[in-house]
Amino acid sequence: MTLTRRTGRASALKRARAVLDALEHLVGGLGTALLAFMVLAWVVLVALLCAVGVGLLLARTLPRLIRAPAERERARLSRWGPEIIAMGPAPPQVRMALADPVIRRELRWLAAHGTLGLALGGGGATLAMQAVQDVTYPLWWRVLPPEESSPNFVFWSVRNDIDALGVLFFGLLLGAAFVVLGPGMARLQAWPGRRLLVPPPDIDLSMQVARLSATRAAALDAHATELRRIERSLHDGTQNRLVAVTVLIGATRRALARDPAAAEAALAQAQDAAEAALAELRTVVRGILPPVLADRGLAGALAGLAANCAVPCRTDVDLPGRCAVSVEATAYFVTAEALTNISRHSRATNASVIGRTHGGLLSLRIEDDGVGGADAGEGSGLAGIRSRIEAHDGTLTVTSPPGGPTVLEMELPCGS
Known part of the structure; x- marks a missing residue:
């Protein structure tokens, strides 16, 4: 019974985090969608003015304006998933920009994100805010003027507490709708960027x-x-x-x-x-080069690090073969640094290290249930971890929203 209760609590927390992540993604996407919409409107205006010759003078502004919101979207999507490489400065001349396949793909992204992305971001944010407003409505509806006592999307007038409780239940329905639809809306909003903003x-x-x-x-x-x-x-x-x-x-x-x-x-x-x-x-x-790698292999060495971690840490490392010595040493030192960061900064109660090999890659996932907010920018410990991994042509993905959890996922080519 206790195990069932714990499993249910963990599932509920996971779902709540997914919903909060979806809201953050939609709101962040709403910002880039507004930029995309404004630039798209400018592109259309300049194209119309070109018919009378005036737009030719304004056309030189288009490449940089198109590139700006696309780079912001690349940075936003890279924070929440696989990195999308930045393209750098746009071509300076209009003819060069029109011949550039990246600019053409960014134009298609502008059309999609400035319309569909804007609608999804606005709709998702409105749905969430309206749900919060309606759920809390019985607490403050009496302070409103009589002519403004009925909230948005409610088709009845609020005259007493029974009507206000009806608004509360309507807000619960809106909240349930966002719980069901929000994550899908966030993925759909990000889809054009994931498809069109990656380099050819x-x-x-x-x-x-x-x-x-x-x-x-x-x-x-x-x-x-x-x-x-x-x-x-x-x-x-x-x-x-x-x-x-x-x-x-x-x-x-x-x-x-x-x-x-x-x-x-x-x-x-x-x-x-x-x-x-x-x-x-x-x-x-x-x-x-830690001798424990030679004595016990990478799985045993990682188990030793987990046992010495100040935060209770479980390991699930299944590595049927050995990797190159340098790769195992990198995985060992990266895990040691990550567990040290968890002990010092995360305020976590539990951590885990999961290791697998697949397709010639060594994959490690280090997770904790701490406060989150880990900074992977320059000058942080995570930047040093990223440098170690990229030196082996590996990849590092850090997911650490405020409130947690923090997840480090790394892949290293398991050369021999």
Whole structure:
């Protein structure tokens, strides 16, 4: 019975989050749809003015205006799903823009999003706000003037508490309608952008080459940074302790003849310093490539990280084979960083690590039930995680709406 209750509560929370996400998507899409509608109206106006020659002077404004809302929509959709690569500046000349397949696809998106997307965003936001207004209506309807006491979409006049309760039940119906229809409306609103704003195959290939060059440069920078970290660790820790060992051994040699007791004490200090240097050296080595990967494999290493996490963390890692050493090391360090972030910042009560291999890819999903709001921008810990993954031509998707949950999904080519 308790298990059934927990399952029902989890299902209800999941549904509530889906509804809130749908409302946020629709409202965000409403903003870009308004921009798309205004630019679409300007495109139509300029086309009409071209018939009398005046529009030719205004046509040069079209490429940049078309590109602007399309880039905002790409950024919006990338925050809520697979990344859509930005296209950069639009062609400066109208003829070049008309010959550009990306501009033509963006024009088709303007027509779809500036009409259908605007209607879906406005309809979804209105439905949700009207539901909230009607559900709370019995609490404040008496303060309204008599001529304005009936809310929108209600076909009866409100004269007493019974009529107001009828408005409440009508609001509940509107809320149920949004719960059923909202997620589908959000997906339909995003569909033209997912279909038309992705780069064409030939452009996508050239952008992948440029992106690959950028990730290779980032990997080299990360490699140089890691070498500097190792050098600092050896210089500031292990090297200083080894210097202390040599000093103590020299003092012991000088004290052997005249003070054997002091020599014995110096030898004990030298031994302690040597053991401390050895421990620090092992720590540095584990930071380069954890021995647990070789001893227990990636599944065992991830289970060890989960066991040491400050937040209760379950693992479901099914990896029938081994990946390349560098890939497993990246997955290990990324999971370690993610679990550290969960422990420090998420205020979560539970976390999970799920790992699978499919189609030559190693997939990891790290989720927590914390407060959300994780920032994957430059300068954050997630940016470092993304750099590690992209250096292996992998992908990272971060979903962390305010209120949670936070989900990190990564895929790495499982090369051998």
